[in-house]
Amino acid sequence: MSYARIVWAHLAKDLRLEWRSKDAINGMLFFSLLVVVLFSFAFDPTMAVSRRIAGGILWVALLFASTTALNQTWTRELRNQVLDAQRMAPSPASALFVAKVLANFLFVTMIQVVLGPLFIIFYNLHALGQGWWMAAVLPLGTLALVVNGTFFAALSLRTRNREMLLPLILFPVSIPALLAMVQSTSAILTGEFDPGLWINMLAGYDIIFMTLCLLMFETILNAE
Amino acid sequence: MNHRHLILAYLVTWLLQLGYLGTVLAGWRRTRG
Amino acid sequence: MRLIQGALAYTTLSLLSNIPMKRTLQFGLPIALAILAVGFYQAMYVAPTDAAQGDIFRLIYYHVPSNIMGLIFPYVNFVASIVFLATRRSNPMRAQAADAVALASAEVTLVFVSIGLATGILWAKPIWGIWWTWDPRLTSVLVLWLIYVSYLLLRRFTAGGQTETLAAVLSVFAAVDVPIVYMSIRWWRTQHPAPVFFGGPNSGFDRLMWPAMLWNLAGWFVWGVMLVVLRYKLERKRQCIEQKSALDALEAELQTSP
Numbered sequence: 001m002s003y004a005r006i007v008w009a010h011l012a013k014d015l016r017l018e019w020r021s022k023d024a025i026n027g028m029l030f031f032s033l034l035v036v037v038l039f040s041f042a043f044d045p046t047m048a049v050s051r052r053i054a055g056g057i058l059w060v061a062l063l064f065a066s067t068t069a070l071n072q073t074w075t076r077e078l079r080n081q082v083l084d085a086q087r088m089a090p091s092p093a094s095a096l097f098v099a100k101v102l103a104n105f106l107f108v109t110m111i112q113v114v115l116g117p118l119f120i121i122f123y124n125l126h127a128l129g130q131g132w133w134m135a136a137v138l139p140l141g142t143l144a145l146v147v148n149g150t151f152f153a154a155l156s157l158r159t160r161n162r163e164m165l166l167p168l169i170l171f172p173v174s175i176p177a178l179l180a181m182v183q184s185t186s187a188i189l190t191g192e193f194d195p196g197l198w199i200n201m202l203a204g205y206d207i208i209f210m211t212l213c214l215l216m217f218e219t220i221l222n223a224e
Numbered sequence: 225m226n227h228r229h230l231i232l233a234y235l236v237t238w239l240l241q242l243g244y245l246g247t248v249l250a251g252w253r254r255t256r257g
Numbered sequence: 258m259r260l261i262q263g264a265l266a267y268t269t270l271s272l273l274s275n276i277p278m279k280r281t282l283q284f285g286l287p288i289a290l291a292i293l294a295v296g297f298y299q300a301m302y303v304a305p306t307d308a309a310q311g312d313i314f315r316l317i318y319y320h321v322p323s324n325i326m327g328l329i330f331p332y333v334n335f336v337a338s339i340v341f342l343a344t345r346r347s348n349p350m351r352a353q354a355a356d357a358v359a360l361a362s363a364e365v366t367l368v369f370v371s372i373g374l375a376t377g378i379l380w381a382k383p384i385w386g387i388w389w390t391w392d393p394r395l396t397s398v399l400v401l402w403l404i405y406v407s408y409l410l411l412r413r414f415t416a417g418g419q420t421e422t423l424a425a426v427l428s429v430f431a432a433v434d435v436p437i438v439y440m441s442i443r444w445w446r447t448q449h450p451a452p453v454f455f456g457g458p459n460s461g462f463d464r465l466m467w468p469a470m471l472w473n474l475a476g477w478f479v480w481g482v483m484l485v486v487l488r489y490k491l492e493r494k495r496q497c498i499e500q501k502s503a504l505d506a507l508e509a510e511l512q513t514s515p
Contacts, residue, residue: 148430155411155423155426155427156411156414156415158415158416158419159411159414159415159416160414160415160416161414162414164414165410165411165414168406168407168410168411169407169408169410169411169427171403172400172403172404172407172434173404173430173431173434175400175434175438175441176434176437176438176440176441176442179441179442179445180441183445183448193448197444197448198444201441201444205437208433208437209433212429212430212433216426216429219342219422219426220419220422220423220426223418223419223422223423227312227313229313229316229379229380229382229383230312230313230315230316232379233316233319233320233375233376233379233380234316234319236372236375236376236379237319237323237372237375237376240368240371240372240375241368241372241480241484244364244365244368244484245484245487248484248487248488248491249487251491252279252487252490252491252494255491255494255495255498
């Protein structure tokens with residue numbers, strides 16, 4: 001089987017499982033919505049102010065929301081010793097990782113598709129910059145969160161307090177990506193400066209950490 | 225007023241360093257006994 | 258550059274770790290304390306008072322060495338983690354030793370970085386009027402602190418045989434991430450300038466202040482190395498005890514089975 005075929009096999013399985021239960025999606029969706037509403041109460045932004053802070057709120061909400069789902073994608077593998085089976089399978093371990101990343105990416109993107117319009121409504125947003133750049137920022141930002149998130153979720157899989165541990169190790173490493181996501185979104189919304197630098201940085205971050213995660217995944221899968 | 229921060233800084237430094245040294249030595253004593 | 262320092266420190270440490278008894282190591286403590294005592298005297302009485310900032314400037318003789326140590330020991334941790342990952346299958350003995358160095362240097366890093374941050378905050382308020390600013394250097398140091406706390410938490414929460422490997426991987430991530438953090442904040446601050454805690458603390462540094470700085474740099478370095486070696490030995494002890502009890506359990510099992 002080719003690499004792509006293997007990745008697709010893993011991915012299809014995950015998507016099918018998720019479609020049947022819809023656990024992660026529902027949880028994440030509602031969580032993000034709640035965060036958006038809570039922040040409205042916390043900041044009560046006027047239209048001008050909201051443009052400055054919406055970027056930050058959006059990405060923090062997504063960060064927290066994806067954390068709730070990231071753990072779940074791997075714990076699914078723990079039941080029925082599926083993870084051990086994966087380790088013994090002759091297919092490359094990185095294929096499993098890529099599939100998980102893609103699955104998580106799709107889930108978070110689905111959340112964004114629902115959340116985006118709501119965001120615009122609640123904060124009365126109207127991009128002063130070039131709105132279509134968001135089509136670059138959203139996937140790149142999501143990928144940054146999801147790549148490291150999936151990796152660290154696998155890393156904390158057999159730890160004592162895994163739900164607690166994942167954000168603790170994920171957030172510090174994600175800080176530069178978060179900065180880039182928020183800055184580029186703010187740049188697009190406020191139109192006050194050029195998002196180009198940040199979008200490039202985000203792309204660079206994605207490449208660097210995707211490579212690192214692919215290289216090291218086999219190591220942590222077989223950590224014992 | 226300035227001196228207060230100075231004293232505090234030196235104090236914090238030594239407290240943290242000696243505190244850490246203390247935990248290492250205490251750990252050593254525990255494995256001995 | 259720092260990587261070379263870290264590798265050198267790692268090599269020095271592995272040589273030093275051959276000192277047989279911890280008691281012998283207690284020679285390090287008087288030496289470190291002696292150097293630090295001279296450093297203290299230099300800092301308080303010999304070094305001139307800063308024209309602009311007054312006596313509180315003397316903070317710098319503890320603040321800067323702490324920060325420098327806090328930037329060297331992470332590299333020791335990084336080198337040790339790489340050594341661990343490289344040798345864990347081929348040479349388990351060396352891997353265990355490397356892991357002990359990684360753990361020891363991580364903890365000592367945290368001590369030094371915490372002190373650096375705390376003294377920095379204490380210095381900032383009277384001089385610049387603010388406790389904190391999100392400039393590249395401060396933010397990177399804070400992120401370094403956060404990452405090493407998460408490293409130690411990972412080690413604490415992980416069970417059994419996988420702790421070392423997972424921690425080593427996290428260490429690699431940390432090493433890649435911190436420079437990226439620094440650069441990203443720098444770009445951020447070229448776009449949205451914020452108060453910068455003035456240049457290097459070497460701006461306006463009188464030649465007469467160098468002895469105090471050097472004595473304290475040397476003293477805290479010796480202290481730091483001593484701490485790492487002590488912690489390393491403690492960890493090695495713990496590893497031996499663990500392995501022995503595992504061996505005992507195995508042998509007991511072998512005896513009871515027919």
